[in-house]
Amino acid sequence: MTNQYNDFRNADVILNMGGNVAENHPVSFKWIQTAKDKGAIFIHVDPRFTRTSSKADMFVRLRSGSDIAFLGGMVKYILDNKLYDEFYIKNYTNISLIVNPKYGFNDGLFSGYDPSKRAYDRSTWAYEMDEQGIPMRDMTLQDPRCVFQLLKKQYSRYTPEKVTEITGTPMDDLLRVYKAYSSTGTPNKAGTCLYAMGWTQHTVGVQNIRAMCIIQLLLGNMGIAGGGVNALRGESNVQGSTDHGLLFHILPGYLPAPRAQWETLADYNKTTPASKDSRSLNWWKNRPKYIVSFLKSMYGEKATKENDFGYAWLPKLDPTQDASWLVLFDEMYKGKFPGFFAWGMNPACSSANAGKVRMALAKLDWMVNVNLFDNETGSFWEGPGMDPKKIKTEVFQLPCAASMEKEGSISNSGRLMQWRYKASNPPGEARPDGDIMYELFKKVRVLYEKEKGAYPDPVLNLKWDYETNGHFDVHKVAKEINGYFVEDISEHPVDKKAYKKGPLVPSFVYLLDDGHTSCGSWIYSASYTEAGNMAARRKKTDPTGLGLYPEWAWCWPVNRRIIYNRASVDLEGNPRNPNKPLMKWDAADKKWVGDVPDGPQPPMGTNGIYPFIMKPDGLGSIFGPGLIDGPFPEHYEPLECPIEKNLMSSQRINPVIRVFEGGPDTFLTCDPRYPFVCSTYRVTEHWQTGVLTRWLPWLIEAEPQIFCEMSLELAKLKGIKNGDKVTVETSRGKIWAVAIVTSRLKPFNIAGNTVHQIGLPWHFGWIHPKDGGDSANLLTPTIGDPNTMIPESKAFMANVSKLAQQPAKKKS
């Protein structure tokens, strides 16, 4: 999230698309209501009428999987009607940059496609450089190879007629949304978009979000109060767990995970983003300081300049290796892993194609399953279709403490890091996760000390000293993440002051690449300093009046509440929207007042810097050459879809997705046996796989069973009545559900054909309650977005039919 949940109140138009905010992030809705009370327009775009739609000023339907067509049409509308913020796009985005003459796009493919590799050579997706190596620009936006003209060309095909055919959205509805949202292209208006898994869980997931980013940049909505692109993330600390590198491709703080071709730290540092433009701050140029400080936090005094700070001790991926979720379970299914940790996770219900995961678990030698409650993963061996006598997997199920039974911090979607305190002891012998892993590693280390073994260096050299009086001490880890001065510094390059070894660093600005500082995760540096634990703060001062509350908890980076905030001011540093000033340059004192600025440099007009400081060119990316499936979002159909041909091009599906085939991985598109578009989703009363909520009596009473929602028209077609027990089936699996026949769903007209859509929640599992049903992920396919490998759980093809045997009805 670029902004904050309570910043929704500052918006003039709010678009919730690819999400159901009232249902899944209910308390945040109060800030949408606050905005509405002040006159804001709230728009919901979704395949289904939901609790969110019921509160929307405009509810507009689209077929699941057609978001890029919808948004591409909005780009065209904004360009055709010149509704963009001209000052903003010229000064703050890459709209004027000149693109390589060899770049092109034809019939669904960008230049450089190699069908044999199902991949692009992206070398032509680049800017033309001048002699100094700075991208060339045409501020008149007339050059046919400037981003503006390429954008116009790309989306000229997204006419309202074409978009309507693809999305099934009536044209009047399309134009109503386009008009309302693009009214925010003036400096005195803010538009924000809220999305969730409805955008990410597609084979074009990243490009769905890119399409919205382009709109937000065109309208000048990035970096301002009430604006931004806001991911409503699903878990209380999924922001923090991502920040701290619990993913194969990133170390903490979004440092790339080392790969085999980067043999030394110097090789690794050669990949540091560079810019020759003095007006681009290119913050990532500091990456060498962050990786060295990270290595110091890993190995302490054992990490020295002489041994490359222990860089060799970190595991390396092969040059192009993908070790993401779907690949992980594919490898497990092939029997590649003897050992597995399912720590605070329930993949037997949460993974796409969960049936494959359940079979894969039987190929393990051992599994460690840490959770609050019994779950379908730990007990998979006694699940449906399993014969325990044939399953070798040794399972350890470790009981852990709940969040109020331990101390520590979590980070919400707005990057707000909030401290939690311990209220009570965990029940029985349950222990906090931190205590468990702390003790477990000590035992592993003792074994390596005693018995030696394969390459013991990273185990023996690990810094593992986070205890007080013999007990794990979470504060010591919080401080490690913030970072320390670990050597005396006679004159620090930043402020020319001397620093002694020992104290916590004030912020990442003080980190160095010479081993004099340590820092577990640079973006969290400044969270726990000599001034105290910033995440524990509870002061409610509001100096901007915008509800940023800078002394409530702490926000990464450096307590900046709205990122890219330099884009909220003009070239002199004055707020472009004087009614909602996020920050202002005080020329007399030569400092910014308001939100913590994205870099302390003076405003752009006075020799300052471009606002998008994390981009090498400092500019917002309307042209986005960094993704692997194209610099502009293009509509492709989901892997399983209801129409034979993509109405936009000859490429039916995203040309670079990795298709898993064989065994339990099957796909059927346009197959009469599976004629209905299907989505999975959530309800307020449950959470994710239901691993917690199915065990809470109040919640399971409110939502006791899996259901399948369908339109009145489809129900009539299939002879299904409200409350009937139905079977929902895909080529991967089959589950039962209770039919909810509702006008909340309606058939779509897609290019002259009637297309039905159904949907069901994925909160259930066989273990509890006994008559609750099983996971909807038994239906979903093993296929992911090519950039993120997030599975396509929001658009796949299924059948629904009435069960021959209906349960006996209760007599009234």
Add this chain to the structure above:
Amino acid sequence: MKITRRTFLKISGATAAGTVIGGLGFDLSPAEVYAQQLRIKGAKETATICCFCSVGCGIIVSTDAKGKVINSEGDPDHPISEGSLCAKGASSYQIAVNSNRLQRVRYRAPYSDTWKEVSWKWALNKIAANIKKTRDASFMEKNAEGKVVNRTNGIASVGSAAMDNEECWLYQKFLRSLGLNYIEHQARI
């Protein structure tokens, strides 16, 4: 925890009084306030943040003199939630007070059809031995191209966005020290 008894009790008591008079025609407000106080009388309040979605709502957990959780409710001082909670957040109490919680370490032996309760010491020793055995057997110092990779090919991990930041960081440290590359969690799905 530093939260003191705050004015919101008085405020909510006063609000209750207003509605009650309107509805019944006589004043129940002293009883309402008394009931409110009884619920948390002598209790210790602890601030926490909801464990479900990513909004980050504030919750106040009340515990009795023995340290047992007796109530949970929205934190009125919290700038995002302002005392509100959804159905899940409002059920937080039932996470702490729930007879279905796992309370003992359980072990399922290969080919067994039952769980067996075991001690932490036994389980952690055996898991540590498994880790070492698998790591030693599957450790790869160089890949097929002869490049140093120093990784453990035989162990994978998923989890967890349900842990605190400090635990997440510590967990990646633990896994990477063992040489794991297959490190994934909820953010990917």
